[in-house]
Amino acid sequence: MKVFVDATPIAINRTAVYHIAWDIIDYFSQKYDASVLIYDRICSSDEIEKVRMDCNTDLIRRAQKGVSDFLHSDWNRMKNNVRSDLGIERHCVIYLDPLYCLFDRSIDDSVVLVHDLTPLTYPSWHEPMVCESYKRAYEKIQESHASLVAVSHSTARDLWVNLGISRHQIRVAHLYHRKMKAHLTADSDDFTNREKKFLFVGSLEERKNIKGLIMAFHLSGLQESGFSLVIVGGDGYGSEEIRRLVAKIKGVKLAGFIDDRDLEKLYRTSWAFIYPSMWEGFGLPLLEAMARGLPCIASSHSAVKEVGADAALFIQSSDVGSISKALIQSSKWEPKERENYMLRSLERSKAFSFEKFISIIEDAVIEISARKSGEFFDVEHESQLPPSFLTFPWIEQFPKSFGDMPESHSEAYLILILQLARIRMERRFVELSKKDLDAKERSSVEREFSSIEFAIEARIRELKRLKNYKEGVID
Known part of the structure; x- marks a missing residue:
């Protein structure tokens, strides 16, 4: 039996789990000589290295078009027809996203990494075509003997409650943060050299509750005392409304998608990280902020509470007043109080590691x-x-x-x-x-x-x- 890693997600988007996808590819390629799938082909090692260096190769463009055509085509005509000639059905495929199970006829001997079920549980947050595609993918998973790995206990519960999948069939592998160049200490300049700005990182989409965050920042009046709100992330479903609202509110900046170096600088210089998402399967930006010693304000439900534990200041994401109150409270932190949140963030982040994550998939x-x-x-x-x-x-x-x-x-x-x-x-x-x-x-x-x-x-x-x-x- 051979192992394959379905790396199609790296061709589709550059979300927070992009680097984790590469870590999985590298681990199984080096240890088990796993082959890598991107859409409808088994890639050579040279092709994979080219994709690593340049995410705009012919292979990636072809995969993007193929996935789009597949999802927009008649289901009965396209069903199980993408990779039928690759001969992988009797082998183990590691799917980094449930959606791509649709490309193969059988997934019984495969591992499926499940992030969240919001296309099923909150369809208004996604495009109708995306919801329908995930609905079919999860129906296929229900009928299979695939091994499921949820990225949080919250997602595992959702699989059980919404799909009736027994908890015995689900492993939980918490995500992890990437290694930093240097560890922070209480004596580090990063603990004191902070600017008056709140940071949010995530796609510009409705479920992230960015509109609620913007209104809460406006309600707080903190822009009048020199604070700003910096929003980092690419466009998602509902980004147009977010952009229109930003144009009306003083002190809010859309930074768009930025490279790792600039993002690292923002993590290390911001006053606090704010993550008021309506629902998350994990919430990787929150963990990355904690690993950089950034005090965090976060939603009090879904996997966000699971990740933040006792390190974050929690809010009711549906209550603009609750978010605004937390922003005001954090702006008044004395040095010792703020340092306490920073130390709690650092300590909590140590509970998550690549070694724990990959061992569960293995x-x-x-x-x-x-x-x-x-x-x-x-x-x-x-x-x-x-x-x-x-x-x-x-x-x-x-x-x-x-x-x-x-x-x-x-x-x-x-x-x-x-x-x-x-x-x-x-x-x-x-x-x-x-x-x-x-x-x-x-x-x-x-x-x-x-x-x-x-x-x-x-x-x-x-x-x-x-x-x-x-x-x-x-x-």
Whole structure:
């Protein structure tokens, strides 16, 4: 079984998760020799590097046109026809967005990264064509055996509540912030050299509640005391209304889409970060702001509260007065109070890391490999075991060393071990069949492996119960 990463999202937009998509591509390409899909083709390593350097290549333009044509075409005619000739159906595809599941006939042996369900739950925030396409994508996911990875517990709950997908089928992998050039400390100049400006980062779209933020800033009157509101992000659904409102309000600046260097400077020089979004699957700009020691004002619901925890000053996003009050309150912070918010932001950001995120996606891939044991394992050689699986020395002596197995193993690894035990039992029976064994000797071999199976399955059940307890799920 081979691993593919569907990188089509990098051709469509440059949202906050663009760099995370590249991290996933790099990790699985280097560790598992994964191939990269962009729309309807498997890309060479040279093509991928060109795309990394220039997001306006012929390959990207072709993918953009292809995706647009697909989404606007008659569904029955285009259904499952994009990648039917690539021969990837019996392999594992990592989808970075549920929408692109529509390109393939079967997604049973795939991993789907789910950000949010707002095209289904709040269709007025999106174009009708986008909502219809995601509706079809989630219907396909419901009917499949795909492994789902939600970027927050909030999104996992939405999958359960709105689609009836069991929490047992959903892993949660929180996103993470990119590494900075230098870590901040309380003695850093960045803690004191701040300008009188509030910063918002995100697409110009209705669900981000930018119009509510602009009205709250106007209501606060802080522009009269030298404060400004800087809004960074490209156009999204509803951007025209936002632009018209900005033109009427003093002290508000639309910076548009800016490069990483300029964004880093804004993060490090702003007075506070404001994130009044109506709903988020995660809220990566909030995490990036916290990682840069920026005091944060954020919505008190969805995944935003999950990410901000006790580090942010929370508001009611639907209440312009609540947002305005928080802006005024933050403008009056004394140095020590503001420093306290900065330190809390930095501390909270440490809870999120690439290592935690990627390990959960990797576990999902390994579990699929175990599920497809007939293809993934060679009974004679076991040559295709995951590299990370083979790093544990006790594997060489398995099953004799089963008692030395680390307690911390994930469910996916235990499933792999269970498959390995069954394969080795079968091989041993083949070997013993060549000898004259009486019933007692054969029964002894069967009991040995049955006890191993029982122990592994018990450990798997224990892990599931522990996971459900932590997430508050009742079996």
